[in-house]
Amino acid sequence: MAPPRVLVVDDEEDFLETLVNRLRRRGLEAQGALSGPRALELLENGVFDVAVLDVRMPGMDGIELLKEIKDRWPFLEVIMLTGHGSVESGIQGMRLGAFDYVMKPADLENLLEKIQQAHERKSLRGD
Amino acid sequence: MGRKGGKEGSRRLPWLPWVGVGLVALGSLGALLTGSQLWLVVILVLGAACCGVATGQLLAELGKARRERALLDARVVQSHKLAALGELSAGIAHEINNPLAIIGREAELMEHLVGSALAGAQDGPRAELQESLREVSRQVERCKEITRNLLSFARKMEPVFQKVDLNRLVEDMVRLVERETQGKGIQILREYHQGLEPIRTDPPGLRQVVLNLLNNARQATEQGGTITVRTKAVLGGGVEMEVQDTGCGIPREHLARIFDPFFTTKAHGKGTGLGLSICHGIVSRLGGRIGVRSQVGKGSCFTVWLPVEPGSGGNA
Amino acid sequence: MKETSKTRVLLVDDEERFLSTTGRLLGVRGFQVGTAASAPEALEELEQNPYDVVVLDIRMPGMSGIEALAEIKRRRPDVEVLMLTGHASVDAAVEIMRLGGADYLLKPCSMDELVDKIQAALERGKTKKGA
Numbered sequence: 001m002a003p004p005r006v007l008v009v010d011d012e013e014d015f016l017e018t019l020v021n022r023l024r025r026r027g028l029e030a031q032g033a034l035s036g037p038r039a040l041e042l043l044e045n046g047v048f049d050v051a052v053l054d055v056r057m058p059g060m061d062g063i064e065l066l067k068e069i070k071d072r073w074p075f076l077e078v079i080m081l082t083g084h085g086s087v088e089s090g091i092q093g094m095r096l097g098a099f100d101y102v103m104k105p106a107d108l109e110n111l112l113e114k115i116q117q118a119h120e121r122k123s124l125r126g127d
Numbered sequence: 128m129g130r131k132g133g134k135e136g137s138r139r140l141p142w143l144p145w146v147g148v149g150l151v152a153l154g155s156l157g158a159l160l161t162g163s164q165l166w167l168v169v170i171l172v173l174g175a176a177c178c179g180v181a182t183g184q185l186l187a188e189l190g191k192a193r194r195e196r197a198l199l200d201a202r203v204v205q206s207h208k209l210a211a212l213g214e215l216s217a218g219i220a221h222e223i224n225n226p227l228a229i230i231g232r233e234a235e236l237m238e239h240l241v242g243s244a245l246a247g248a249q250d251g252p253r254a255e256l257q258e259s260l261r262e263v264s265r266q267v268e269r270c271k272e273i274t275r276n277l278l279s280f281a282r283k284m285e286p287v288f289q290k291v292d293l294n295r296l297v298e299d300m301v302r303l304v305e306r307e308t309q310g311k312g313i314q315i316l317r318e319y320h321q322g323l324e325p326i327r328t329d330p331p332g333l334r335q336v337v338l339n340l341l342n343n344a345r346q347a348t349e350q351g352g353t354i355t356v357r358t359k360a361v362l363g364g365g366v367e368m369e370v371q372d373t374g375c376g377i378p379r380e381h382l383a384r385i386f387d388p389f390f391t392t393k394a395h396g397k398g399t400g401l402g403l404s405i406c407h408g409i410v411s412r413l414g415g416r417i418g419v420r421s422q423v424g425k426g427s428c429f430t431v432w433l434p435v436e437p438g439s440g441g442n443a
Numbered sequence: 444m445k446e447t448s449k450t451r452v453l454l455v456d457d458e459e460r461f462l463s464t465t466g467r468l469l470g471v472r473g474f475q476v477g478t479a480a481s482a483p484e485a486l487e488e489l490e491q492n493p494y495d496v497v498v499l500d501i502r503m504p505g506m507s508g509i510e511a512l513a514e515i516k517r518r519r520p521d522v523e524v525l526m527l528t529g530h531a532s533v534d535a536a537v538e539i540m541r542l543g544g545a546d547y548l549l550k551p552c553s554m555d556e557l558v559d560k561i562q563a564a565l566e567r568g569k570t571k572k573g574a
Contacts, residue, residue, distance in 0.1 A: 044563075086303055087342055095276075098331065121330070220529070221502070224529045224550050227551045228458070231553065232554075235553065
């Protein structure tokens with residue numbers, strides 16, 4: 001299987017850069033977006049297998065972005081990153097079709113494994 | 128569902144009727160030999176009593192079997208009812224979407240007309256009219272959300288089966304809920320069966336079920352209460368996951384209906400009532416079963432049984 | 444679109460009022476609009492007049508939108524077709540893409556969404572022809 005093409009969306013620049021770099025070092029094709037609208041732009045112009053979205057972002061938040069993604073790219077698997085106070089958003093996110101929820105701070109190995117699983121799911125679906 | 132029956136019922140004594148018959152025979156024989164009426168009466172009474180108790184037990188067994196049968200029937204009716212309701216709600220959602228599209232479009236047209244035709248009109252009333260039309264559009268958006276939810280409820284999202292470590296999947300969701308229960312002074316106890324074999328199931332679907340059950344338990348439990356999350360291997364095959372709370376419990380009259388769509392005991396606006404029916408739908412699609420035991424004031428325990436491989440059976 | 448000639452859009456829906464109002468609003472936004480109340484009517488209209496984009500409702504009595512999509516793409520592969528659907532099902536999306544549909548839109552949708560999708564479909568058509 002080709003390495004997963006991952007889009008990471010988070011408004012914290014440092015976090016985003018670190019995560020994208022670490023994913024790349026592990027052989028994934030990773031790109032970062034600092035906002036929902038920027039993420040949509042990248043999705044329109046590229047092909048991705050998995051998106052990792054921060055739930056809390058100013059402007060368009062992770063849930064809104066998830067909705068938009070699932071409307072337009074139902075095959076793209078989405079993993080949500082969340083801090084605290086997250087049960088309601090967790091339930092909403094899962095109902096809207098998120099693949100999984102990962103608590104922040106995210107452990108890289110854990111996240112990698114989930115990305116692989118999400119990628120596997122996408123290919124099992126026969127996209 | 129895990130069956131706990133058997134050990135709770137009164138113990139059966141299969142030799143009891145034979146003792147009764149023996150005593151009756153012995154009594155008759157004794158009475159014939161000795162000619163004593165007293166012997167006859169005492170031993171006949173004893174024998175009859177033994178037979179009576181045995182018959183009573185037999186009837187109790189019969190009643191239990193009948194009750195279990197009724198429960199099973201209720202579950203079958205339940206899943207038929209859910210399927211029918213799913214189709215119905217999808218149909219309604221589709222039908223509503225068309226008039227909704229027209230209402231939304233007309234509101235947009237009116238906004239446009241107000242903007243151009245009333246260009247010279249007073250600002251106050253015009254702004255008010257525009258705001259009012261925007262409100263119509265907002266409410267159309269809201270209805271749209273509702274119909275989408277109905278459709279996603281009805282839609283048989285084809286599950287994608289992947290190998291899953293149940294303990295890890297459950298633990299991930301427990302952590303998500305734990306931060307909020309800690310704040311409320313509710314403790315989550317984990318009783319995971321170590322060395323559980325991996326199962327093939329639909330991970331996001333199962334996560335949704337676990338999260339919904341945990342969230343219901345959280346909402347039902349008062350400060351100082353506990354939620355116990357259990358996983359176990361089932362003897363007849365498959366695995367089980369339980370979420371038990373020390374919350375308010377579910378009244379008997381609600382138990383039969385809690386998996387119905389829209390059945391809710393929460394206040395208006397607090398819950399859509401889709402949680403448990405969604406869980407029921409998902410678990411059925413995964414080839415599993417969901418059940419509940421509850422006692423008012425003591426708490427509830429939801430049990431989800433899942434096969435190791437989709438389509439493989441387990442204990443009936 | 445900053446073009447000298449207007450983009451020609453054919454709207455197909457069995458709800459007459461939706462058809463007329465949406466058509467009118469698309470006109471306001473600078474499109475040249477034709478309408479058809481059924482799939483056969485749409486096919487006939489496509490024979491008579493040139494169009495750049497067709498916006499097609501999936502659920503119509505008689506010939507369904509999916510059937511119409513296949514027929515339109517067979518006759519006029521250069522025309523971009525946008526589908527209007529009640530909900531996003533993976534199956535329907537796959538079917539639409541397989542038959543050559545440009546994209547689909549969830550009904551009810553706002554005019555902004557509709558215009559965005561029409562323009563995206565046009566862009567897609569152009570890059571396809573350029574390639």
